[in-house]
Amino acid sequence: MTDSLRAGPVTMRNGVAIVFDDESRVRWSRSSGDAWTLAEHWPNPEELASINRHLESGGRMLVITHGHPITTYALASELPTPDRTSSGSEVVEITLSHFDWLPEDVRARGENFLRDQLQRWSIVPPLLRPPVILDQPEDSSATSQVTFALLAPETTRSKLEWGSIEYLTRLVGARPLSPQATA
Numbered sequence: 484m485t486d487s488l489r490a491g492p493v494t495m496r497n498g499v500a501i502v503f504d505d506e507s508r509v510r511w512s513r514s515s516g517d518a519w520t521l522a523e524h525w526p527n528p529e530e531l532a533s534i535n536r537h538l539e540s541g542g543r544m545l546v547i548t549h550g551h552p553i554t555t556y557a558l559a560s561e562l563p564t565p566d567r568t569s570s571g572s573e574v575v576e577i578t579l580s581h582f583d584w585l586p587e588d589v590r591a592r593g594e595n596f597l598r599d600q601l602q603r604w605s606i607v608p609p610l611l612r613p614p615v616i617l618d619q620p621e622d623s624s625a626t627s628q629v630t631f632a633l634l635a636p637e638t639t640r641s642k643l644e645w646g647s648i649e650y651l652t653r654l655v656g657a658r659p660l661s662p663q664a665t666a
Contacts, residue, residue, distance in 0.1 A: 491507050491508070491510065491525055492504070492505065492507040492508050492525050493525070493530075498542065498543065499542075499543045499544065499545055500534065500537055500542060500543070500544045500545070501544075501545045501547065502534075502544060502545070502546045502547065503547050503548075503640060504546055504547065504548040504553070504581050504582060505547075505548060505549055505553060505640065506553055506554075506555055507525075507640075508524050508525040508553060508579055509521070509524050509525075509553070509555045509577065509579065510522040510523050510524065510525065518561075519561055520561050520562070520563060521557050521561055521562055521563055521577065522563070523563075524579055525584075526584050531584055534584070538586075538628055538629070541628070542628065543628050543629075543630070544628060544629045544630070545629075545630050545632060546582065546585075546593060546629060546630070546631050546632070547615075547631075547632045547633075547634060547640075547643070548581055548582075548597065548631070548632070548633060548634070549633070549634045549636070549638075549640075550597055550600070550601050550633055550634070552578055553578065553579040553580070553581065554576060554577065554578045554579075555576075555577050556574050556575065556576055556577070557574070557575050557577060558572055558573065558574060558575070559572070559573045559574075559575050560572070562575065581593065581594065581597060582594060582597075585629065589629050592618070592620070592629075592631070593618075593629070593631045596618040596631045596633070597631070597633060600616055600633045601633075604635070609635070609636070609637065612635045612636075612637075613635065614634070614635050614637070614638040614642075614643075615632050615633070615634055615635070615638060615643065616632065616633050616635075617630055617631070617632050618630060618631040618632075
C-alpha cells in the first residue's frame with residue numbers, strides 16, 4: 484500500500500494507515516513560475532483502490548479529523564477547468580465532505596461519531612476536553628478496522644504527529660480483529 488500512496492494526508496506506521504481528513508486532502512500543483520493550480524483532492528482513483536486493498540487484506544486505519552469543514556479557497560483562474568462564468572480574480576470556495584472516500588457503512592459510523600463528539604464538546608469546557616478522542620466501535624465487524632479520532636480545537640496536527648502518533652498507532656493496531664473480519 485505504501486508504494487502507491489503519495490505524501491499528504493496519509494502516513495503508514497506499524498502497518499496502520501493514518502489518514503488526516505483535513506485540508507491536506509486538497510492538492511495544488513505549480514502550473515508555471517509562481518502560479519498554482521488546484522490539481523485534485525485526495526484520494527484519486529489509484530489511491531482509493533490502494534486504501535480499499537489495505538482494508539480488504541485486514542489492514543487497520545486511523546482516520547483523524549479536527550471536525551471543521553474541509554474548505555479551501557482559490558481564484559477562479561487557479562481551477563483546473565476555469566470557471567467561464569467568473570473573472571479569473573474571483574475567489575471560489577472549495578469544500579470536501581469528511582469521510583466521503585470511505586465505504587458507506589464506515590462513513591456513516593464516522594459521521595455519527597463526529598456529530599456526537601462535537602455535540603458533547605459544545606457543552607464541555609475546553610480545559611476538560613482530552614486532546615484526542617477515539618471512537619469505540621460497538622461491534623467487531625470489518626468496519627472496526629477503521630478507528631476515528633477527533634482532535635480537540637487546541638490540538639494541532641503537528642502537535643499530534645510530534646507526540647502521539649506512535650502511541651495511537653500501537654493502540655489501534657493492537658486490537659484483534661474478530662474471526663468474521665479475517666475470514
